[in-house]
Amino acid sequence: MKRDYALVFRGHRFCYEVQAVAKLFFPGERFLLCEDGTVPDCDYILTEIRDGSILRVRLHLQGKEMEREHISRNEQEYALCRMLFDMLVTMTGYQPPWGMLTGIRPVRKLVQAVDRGMTMEEAVADLRERYLVSEEKLHLARQCALVQMPMLPHSPKEIGVYVSIPFCPTRCSYCSFVSHSMETAARLIPAYVEKLVDEIRVTGEIIREYGLRVHSLYVGGGTPTAIPAKALQCVLAALSQEMDLSGCREYTVEAGRPDTIDREKLAVIRDAGVSRISVNPQTLQDSVLQAIGRRHTAQQAIEAFCLAREMGFDDINMDLIAGLPTDTYEGFADTLARVMSLCPDSITVHTLTVKRAAALYQKAYHENTAIAEVERMTALSASALPVHGYQPYYLYRQKNTLGNLENVGYAKSGKENLYNILIMDETQTILGVGCAASTKVVCPDGDITRIMNYKFPYEYIDRFVQMMEKKQELRKRLADMETRYAEK
Ligand code: SF4
Structure with missing residues (x-):
């Protein structure tokens, strides 16, 4: 049964912080915020500071x-x-496994502490004592930090580029991305690709103007392989023509949905010089695939992976999700074992977010059963994957994940995805191209300017002139970044 909860604030302004802590225990809950201090007629959490030094907390919950x-x-x-x-x-x-830590980047906290002069052990101790993070999660974050630190950028001229192709064959029931099913948006593809190529050309000019070097290139979405092979070829050709990729350490194309992969598209990707692809089954249980709105079978996912291997791809990631509607621990364990038997180069294990799992959420947080099951799934990943040679190398948390858990990338040595690390570390400038893509310009003091492209394909197409005006803003920010680095 869903309840109403209120947060009552008196004599302080830490509303956001208090709410973040409360959400650790009641994820997915919409709290009634009583900033005037009035106590409502429902369950509530009251926080108060009075006389400058007296802190009071009162809980009135579930009787x-x-x-x-x-x-x-x-x-x-x-x-x-x-x-x-x-x-x-x-x-x-x-006891939340990440303790009081509410941010989405626990590894970054360790890396920053080490940058400030702490030893790794001191940084870990700080997370343990100040934020009450569990030993298991401390170990995970420490492992990821140690893998990442040597891979982080050394020069502000090294940048990442992200290209968005926001189309998918159908929309998965849990999707939180701006992605349009082919049924509703296929007619937009030619105009979208035309504008995207224009934006790639202008972005290439800016990269040259400011002497930037493309360090990693990621084509995601959506599912880039959802569009016809010729359209995909056109986008990848524009990237090779307009950007110098000779120093690019990693070039990824998400071939996410197995039902979009065929020999022709894989040939287009391979011939464009892509070094890494992602084939994402999410689960190998046919009934679960149906329940989440996918129109492919487990066997199709396996065949797509095998075809990519046969065609020479030697760096393939597979994504899985723990906690999918109708999945069980046994189903997840079977999926994990079958995926590991394929020997992909990396496996990313996501945890479903609560808002995407409304039905599951009801069961989970008020009976505490499904959460335990999801915890067992992620614990199984953490124990089984290293035995098979996959070590954790990046992790991030999303708000409202089931059990306050995290998404973890596991990889064989040398197959860690640089772009994933950099997007979480936030110390490298990333230029976003395409609809819903965001550009981040990072200055020396860690100051970040974000420039968002229009969110939906039709907006992106119709307002392309304004889109190009945003490039002037980007030029200004890059000039400012140069000046600040020169002064440093
Ligand atoms: S494949 Fe990914 S982007 Fe596409 S609908 Fe499913 S979750 Fe969303």
């Missing part, structure tokens, strides 16, 4: 009451959140 006070003049935001966290652990009996 239980708890109240504590603490005196503190320092770090009141942390102290209040810590009190709330401890009380919610006691009241619910649930």
Whole structure:
């Protein structure tokens, strides 16, 4: 049964932080925010600071009451959140695996601490003591940080490029991307590709003007292989013609949906010099594939992978999702074993987000059963994959994932995906091309300017003149970045 919860704030402005802690225990919940301090007629969490130093938290949840006070003049935001966290652990009996850490980049926290002069062990201890992260998650974050640190960029002139092709054969039920099914959007493809090629040309000019070097190139979406082979060829040809890819360390095309992969498209990708592809079954259980709105079978996913191998692709990733509707622990274990038997070069294990799993969520958080199952799935991945030579190398958290869990990339040594690391690390400039793509210009002090392209293909096509005006903004930001690096 879904409940209403309210957050009542008195005498402080840490509303966002308090809400983030509460969401660890009640993910997917929409809280009623009572910033005027009024207590409503429903379950609530009250946080208060009075007389400058008295911190009070009161819980009135599911028929239980708890109240504590603490005196503190320092770090009141942390102290209040810590009190709330401890009380919610006691009241619910649930200990979030990432503790109080609510950000999406735990590994970055370790890397930044080491950059500031801490040893890795000191940085790990800080996460343990300050944020109450579990030993299992500390170990995972530490492993990822150690793999990533030597791979991080050394020069601001090295950049990533992301190209968006936002079309898919059908829309998966859990999808949170801007992707359009071919049924509704196929007619937009010719105009979209034409504009995309124009944007690639202008982006190539900017890269040359500012002496930037493409370090990694990622063509994603959507599913780039959803569009016809000739259209895909046109996009990849524009990238090779307009950008100098001679120093590019990694060139990925997502061939995500197995039902979009055929010999002709794989040949187009291979001949364009792509070094890595992703074939993403998500699950190898046919009934689950049907339940999530995919129109391919497990066997098609296996055949697509084998075809890519036969055609010479020696760096293939496969994505899986733990917690898909109707999946079970046994189903996930079977999928994992079958995927590992194919020996892809990397396997990324995502955890479904709660808002995409409304039905599951109801069951999960009010009966605590499905969550335990998803935890078993991710624990199985963490134990089985290293035994088969896959080590964790990147992770990120999304808001509202089932069980506050994470998405983890596992790879064989030397097959770690650079772009995935860089997008999470946020220390490299990434130029986004295509609809819904975002550009991030990173300055020396870590200051980041973001420029968003239009979100939907029809907007991108219809407002292309304004899109090009955004390139002037990009030029200004790159000039500013150059100046700030020169002054450093
Ligand atoms: S394949 Fe990916 S991008 Fe396409 S609909 Fe499914 S989840 Fe969304």
